[in-house]
Amino acid sequence: MKIKEDIIILGSGGHAKVIIEIIEAFGKYNIIGITDISLFKDQTYRGYPVLGDDSVLRDYIKKGVKNVGIGIGGFKNNNNRKKFFDKAKKLGFQVPILIHPNSIISKSATLGEGCVIFSGVNINTDVKIGVNNIIATGAIIDHETLIGDHVLISAGVTIGGNVIIEDEVLCALGSNIISGVSIKRKIVVGAGAVVVKDLVKKGTYIGTPAREMKLI
Template sequence: MKNKLLIIGASGHGKVVADIALKMGKWQEISFLDDDKNLTSSMGLDVIGMTNDILTYKGDYEIFVGIGNNRTRQKLHEKLELIGANIPTLIHPNTVIGSEVEIGIGTAIMAGAVINCCTTIGKGCIINTGSTIDHDNTIEDFVHISPGANLAGSVKVGQGSWLGIGSVVNNNISITKGCIVGAGAVVVRDIIELGTYVGVPVRRI
């Protein structure tokens, strides 16, 4: 493990990621890359370059994508993998993680999240503040589970899907890849068609 961490993205999500990294206490130095040329620091940490400077730093830093947009995060994460960068997993100390839980590289687990036993979380995911993921879930790569979302047991969420704040997913539900589930929505049946879903219970719009 390298003792320096570089976070791509110094705005909202990137700042929360940096706060997790600081609380983990694993790195002697934490810095940002950001494409805003006027930004020189964030969270009291230096912005030392832009996204295109990744190659310059990959030998000395572990690198993490701190961008909330699923597609952008996936694109940058895959670039990091292609160039052989070291990509950590960031887990806030104030989380509950059960037995036999697998968490992929580049995933951030925020404060207060609960992930129960025998669940698999893919790479590049966001498991956001106070969300709960119960037993035997499969969360595929580059998914965003928003703050306060609650997933019951044996749920599968397909790659790149986004579950909005406060959404609820019943047990034994499968959500296909690339979907958006709106804030406060309740999913009680499988979602098999890509799209945006809102309401209680959800309907496709």
């Protein structure tokens, strides 16, 4: 029997719960514990020991633990997730790709380090996805779409073919991106919005068709 590699989960929120279940279903990794500033050492979380806060990571990499899973999401932006990914890499950890077995991913698609693919996701032909992205429950990404780094594609999002989504974009619940458009860095596409043309100015876009939300 193949020995499972050890992994530590960073964070203890709702996203961490999903990550834990994906790892349990994935079957490749052995979760040795959780790090989080809001939990006390020697507690348990979802049946796994709390190791302490992130300061313990240096000790564990010295002990030969090579992998971390980032249990930190973000419904407004991806800043915290990016921060923890960069910290883990600087310490020398690997951040493995985690794919729920109930997802469908084309054999020609490519995923970057640290991507997490939830249940029910469908990723089509020649899609290219950068590092540290979340592709949440039931999202659909069609052929030849390019997605940058530290992007959150929320549950129920539909992205057409030949779309370009740059770094740190957030596509909120149920939004739709038609084929052939591009979305520039750090733009937020609001829940249920329909993007029918390129979005180039940083901001939050809502409605059908998607328009920049103006502050009152």
